[in-house]
Amino acid sequence: MMKRSKGLLAMMIALLLVLSACSGGKNNTAAENTSNTGKTDEDKASSDAGAAKTLSIMWWGPDARHEATKKALEIYSQQNTNVKFKPEFMAxxxxxxKLPTLAASKSVTDVLQMDAAFIQEYVSRGVLEDLSDIDLSGIVDPNVIDNLKIGGKLYGIPLSQNAQGIAYNKEELTKLGIPLPKKDWTYDEFFQWARDAKEKLPDGKYPIGDTTTWDSFNYYQTAMGIDPIMSDGGKKFLLDKELFMKFYKAYEDFRKQKIVPPADKAAAFLENDPNADPMASGVVMTRGATTxxxxxxxxxxxxxVGVVNLPTGPAGGGWAQSTIFLSVSTDSKNKDEAKKFVKWFITDKEAGKVLGLTRGLPINPEIYKDLEPALEPKDKLGKEIYNQSLDKALPFYAPAPGFSEWVDMYRKEMEAVTFGQQSIEDAYSKIDKMGKELAAKAGGQ
Structure with missing residues (x-):
């Protein structure tokens, strides 16, 4: 009886040991599975962050930009050893x-350079990721960010400071006793300055140039508080007739009073040519210039050369923002890393040094401050245009997709006006008609 009890006890102990081992094995397996899937939910982000990644990136530009950008990518990979890059760069x-083909096949690179002239088009195509969650406080002026948003969202991290202003021949104006243009002058003050300056200029010299481009009038229309000519991706078109007639009648009077050069002389101007540039040649005292x-x-x-911001109206005037960006593709499989990289691109000081001015004056004031001591006067003039324009700046308005032919037609019709070949009214009718037709087409009507 005793032997049987001892045998039964031994069997029960053995069974308990087996059950205990099985239980322990389940716990170990669970631990191993947790480890294989990222240990814990709490550690998952950390594990993902450490995983090897390859970010594809594409940009355009000259050789100097290519070489500087490749060096910056090397710095990022040194700081983030799990990240490598697959770069593409071209003219x-x-x-x-190339980009339209990539967009159609949903194979756009993780990160891509983007331009203000095309960003709305690629947002409308659904190609660009919303980057509004990237904190740019203290890095980019809030007014610039607001002006860059499309439908309330940010689709590109601005890389440089850019603005539209007016350059003037400060030496010649001072010598002739003509007051220099002043910051935040209104359009009425700009026009009156031109009239007054003409009285002190010798024959054959002019205070301002004529204008035949759509953007010059768009600056005026938006400064007066009216919507831009094109909006909503080209679905909306508004060419304010009252403002159009007022603006171009002022220039018509200027041609009669020889405040602007005659049409044949204006047609021969070629900016940045030593002999044919309107201002460098000594013929015109002012002309448009950007940063x-x-x-x-x-x-x-x-x-x-002196600089001043564009004339202003009740709503402000001109623009001051980056026109070149880094964006992230909606198709990217590495969106978090791509977002981290595009912010790093404008904040890392080591990268800032190697990138220099290859994309213009850096948008980050701290990076610019580090570079400033080595800047030449020509670069500081660009910064001055930006600084003068910033507080009154309106958004940068690029032509809407599908409006390139209209832009060309606008210039040709207004050139015909300057040569006296048609009236302002006739030019307005043609320009307005084509713009409305394109807007209707863009809206699917």
Whole structure:
């Protein structure tokens, strides 16, 4: 009886040990599975962040930009050893020929350079990721961010400071006793300044140039508080007739009073040509210039160039924002890393040094401050245009998709006006008619 009890006890103990081992095995397996899937939910982000990634990126530009960008990518990979890059770089034309094909096949690179002239088109195609969750506080001026948003969302991280202003021949104006243009002048003050300046200029010299481009009038229309000519991806078109007639009648009077050059002389101007540039040649005292373009004019006229923001109206005037961006593709499988990278691109000081001015004046004031001591006067003039324009700036309005032919037609019709070949009224009718037709087509009507 005792032997049987001992045997039964031994069997029960063995069974308990087996059950215990099985129980322990289940716990170990669970632990191993947790480890294989990222340990815990809490650690998953950390594990994903450490996983090897390859970010594809494409941009356009000259060789200097290519070399600087590749060095910046190397710095990022040194700081983030799990990230490598697959870069593609090309000329402007090649970039915009390739991107539509990539967009159609949903194979756009994780990160891509984007331009203000095309960003709305690619947002409407659903190609670009919303980047509004990237905190740019203290890096980019809030007014610039607001002006960059499309439908209340941010689709591109701005890379550089750019603005449209007016350059003037400060040496010549001072010598002739003509007051220099002043910051935040209104359109009425701009027109009156031109009239007053003409009285002190010798024959054959003019205070301002004529205008035949759509954007010049669009600056005026939006400064007066009216919607831009094109909006909603080209579905809305508004060419305010009352403002159009007022603006171009002022220039018609200027042609009669020889405040602007005659049409044949204006047609022969060629910006940045030493002999044919309207201002460098000494013929016109002012001309349009941007942050990026004024340096070429300064090189033609060292120490003689001053700058001021575009004329303003009740709503403001001109624009001051980046026109070049880094965007993230909606098809990217590495969106978090791509977002981290595009913010790093404008905040890392080591990257800022190697990138220099290859995409213009850096948007980040801290990066610009580090570069400023080595900047030339021509680069500082660009910064001055930006600073003068910032507080009154309106958004940058690019032509809507499908309106390139209209842009060309606008210029040709207004050139015909300057040559006296047709009336302002006739030009308005043709320009307005084509614009409305294109808007109806864009809206599917």
């Amino acid at each position: 402007w034309d090649a970039f915009w020929q 990026g373009s004024v340096s070429a004019l300064e090189q033609l006229m060292p120490g003689k």
